[in-house]
Amino acid sequence: MGDISKNYRLNFLKEVEANVEEGEWVKMCMQCGVCSGSCPLGKFWDHPPQEIFMMIRAGKRDAVLTSNAMWMCTSCYNCIVRCPRELPITHIMHGLAHYAQRLGLAPAHQPTAKFAQLFWNNLMKKGRVNELKLGVKLYFMNGIGEGFKTSLKMKDIGLGMMKTKRMNPMEAIGGHALEDVKGFHAVMQKAQELEDQRLANQRP
Amino acid sequence: MAKRQYSFYPGCSSQKGASSSNYLISAQTMCEELDIQLNEIPDWNCCGASIGYAGGGELPRLTLSARNIALSEQHNPGQSIVATCAACWLSTREAAERLQHNPALAKDANTALAEAGLTLKNQTPIKHMVEVLIQDIGYDTIKTKVKRPLAGLKIAGYVGCQTNRPFGIAGESFENPQYLDRLIETLGADSIPQFEKKVQCCGGALAFSEPAKSQEMIKGILESAHDNGADLIVTPCPVCQMNAEVYQEQINATYGTNFKMPVVYYSTLMAIAFGRSAQDAALTGQVIPAEKLAAIAGK
Numbered sequence: 001m002g003d004i005s006k007n008y009r010l011n012f013l014k015e016v017e018a019n020v021e022e023g024e025w026v027k028m029c030m031q032c033g034v035c036s037g038s039c040p041l042g043k044f045w046d047h048p049p050q051e052i053f054m055m056i057r058a059g060k061r062d063a064v065l066t067s068n069a070m071w072m073c074t075s076c077y078n079c080i081v082r083c084p085r086e087l088p089i090t091h092i093m094h095g096l097a098h099y100a101q102r103l104g105l106a107p108a109h110q111p112t113a114k115f116a117q118l119f120w121n122n123l124m125k126k127g128r129v130n131e132l133k134l135g136v137k138l139y140f141m142n143g144i145g146e147g148f149k150t151s152l153k154m155k156d157i158g159l160g161m162m163k164t165k166r167m168n169p170m171e172a173i174g175g176h177a178l179e180d181v182k183g184f185h186a187v188m189q190k191a192q193e194l195e196d197q198r199l200a201n202q203r204p
Numbered sequence: 205m206a207k208r209q210y211s212f213y214p215g216c217s218s219q220k221g222a223s224s225s226n227y228l229i230s231a232q233t234m235c236e237e238l239d240i241q242l243n244e245i246p247d248w249n250c251c252g253a254s255i256g257y258a259g260g261g262e263l264p265r266l267t268l269s270a271r272n273i274a275l276s277e278q279h280n281p282g283q284s285i286v287a288t289c290a291a292c293w294l295s296t297r298e299a300a301e302r303l304q305h306n307p308a309l310a311k312d313a314n315t316a317l318a319e320a321g322l323t324l325k326n327q328t329p330i331k332h333m334v335e336v337l338i339q340d341i342g343y344d345t346i347k348t349k350v351k352r353p354l355a356g357l358k359i360a361g362y363v364g365c366q367t368n369r370p371f372g373i374a375g376e377s378f379e380n381p382q383y384l385d386r387l388i389e390t391l392g393a394d395s396i397p398q399f400e401k402k403v404q405c406c407g408g409a410l411a412f413s414e415p416a417k418s419q420e421m422i423k424g425i426l427e428s429a430h431d432n433g434a435d436l437i438v439t440p441c442p443v444c445q446m447n448a449e450v451y452q453e454q455i456n457a458t459y460g461t462n463f464k465m466p467v468v469y470y471s472t473l474m475a476i477a478f479g480r481s482a483q484d485a486a487l488t489g490q491v492i493p494a495e496k497l498a499a500i501a502g503k
């Protein structure tokens with residue numbers, strides 16, 4: 001997948017349109033800036049949405065796909081409901097993030113990128129999310145030392161949740177699962193196959 | 205009165221021993237009082253939430269919701285799906301609409317579902333519990349059920365993001381929705397119409413992965429509620445509830461503030477106003493105790 005960009009004769013907009021969920025909307029952006037001004041975490045992003053769309057059109061492939069922007073999208077949908085051109089901005093952000101991840105270009109130490117992948121892996125195992133395992137993995141995702149520090153910091157929150165029966169240490173073994181895990185896995189595997197085929201067919 | 209039947213999608217976070225198990229308990233109590241029967245979708249799976257996009261591409265993510273809708277259509281035919289979790293509602297409704305508008309994707313989703321003998325018709329309305337309350341039941345009926353008006357309580361209605369955008373509640377504005385305030389008033393409490401953070405994002409999943417950034421936003425929400433004289437905050441979303449409630453000590457440590465603001469679900473408020481016990485209203489699930497509500501429940 002490394003040289004996928006060559007297929008597009010370096011036209012990054014075309015690449016985005018063919019490979020990124022809702023990417024065909026990018027060209028509709030009129031650069032008004034409403035989304036950037038509405039984004040609650042925009043001030044932390046390398047590039048807010050409006051800028052990302054401009055960069056896509058300007059062919060700045062690496063800068064877009066390796067940036068930490070997109071990964072801090074909280075899915076608040078502020079931008080979507082305000083955009084005068086009705087771009088599905090939230091979904092484009094998610095689509096870009098997913099595409100960057102698939103190509104291995106997502107920033108290695110972006111915490112939400114890691115968390116988002118952990119979440120997906122967690123739910124794929126048994127069809128439902130195991131909050132305890134997810135939390136433990138999250139706290140230890142940057143290594144053992146930092147993990148213990150974070151766990152310690154989060155200890156009181158964990159105790160509060162346990163006391164009110166909103167966290168269950170027994171989830172560490174077993175935990176909630178579907179009855180038909182086998183069927184679930186078969187369905188999801190098929191969906192992944194079809195997704196891969198669909199993307200392969202869209203490529204020039 | 206015959207009970208209204210809904211196909212119920214509870215979501216992972218409401219499971220026993222999970223972070224919003226208290227939401228489920230209070231919602232069930234509320235529904236009993238309103239003659240609503242919730243028929244759980246058998247063997248439902250996680251919706252993928254908003255954060256599923258990193259690992260999950262378009263079709264796999266849509267297929268997650270397609271499986272739930274197909275199970276609902278098979279086991280609870282003719283019933284609308286109702287979700288209590290905002291993210292569950294949003295993902296499911298978004299998936300249903302995307303698959304309706306894109307026959308090629310719908311065909312692929314059905315091919316995948318066939319692996320487990322399932323078929324998606326995709327003809328099922330997908331509602332949030334708040335829509336059921338406001339559109340199917342109505343404020344007037346809710347009012348007739350109030351046995352213990354929440355008189356004297358000042359409550360900040362925190363609508364948050366995903367119960368409000370992009371779908372929201374029909375007839376409400378995205379920037380200043382009124383339904384939660386109206387619900388608060390219907391239960392006999394005072395709402396705070398000038399609570400300016402009512403649709404502010406709480407950070408969602410970033411509360412886990414990037415806590416400093418998320419807590420800065422939560423601080424703003426708490427501050428506004430506090431400055432407007434709120435006794436407590438009420439919300440329709442499990443992510444908002446958890447984020448606004450459980451990090452207050454950390455926020456206090458970071459910012460030198462002194463928040464101890466209870467954050468409850470609308471269903472907890474309603475269960476208490478309808479005369480049910482603190483246990484049935486899941487007040488026992490508060491990390492920050494809602495003492496004034498508990499006092500009303502103790503009457």
Ligand code: SF4
Pocket residue numbers: 028029030031032033034035036049050053082083084085086087089
């Ligand atoms: S609000 Fe819409 S049109 Fe305006 S800059 Fe953002 S994406 Fe473009």
Ligand code: SF4
Pocket residue numbers: 035038039040041042049072073074075076077078079080089090093
């Ligand atoms: S949905 Fe994402 S991109 Fe849009 S305003 Fe919210 S955080 Fe920003």
Ligand code: SF4
Pocket residue numbers: 129214215216217218249250251252253254289291292
């Ligand atoms: S959004 Fe949360 S609660 Fe809803 S199904 Fe997904 S993980 Fe579970």
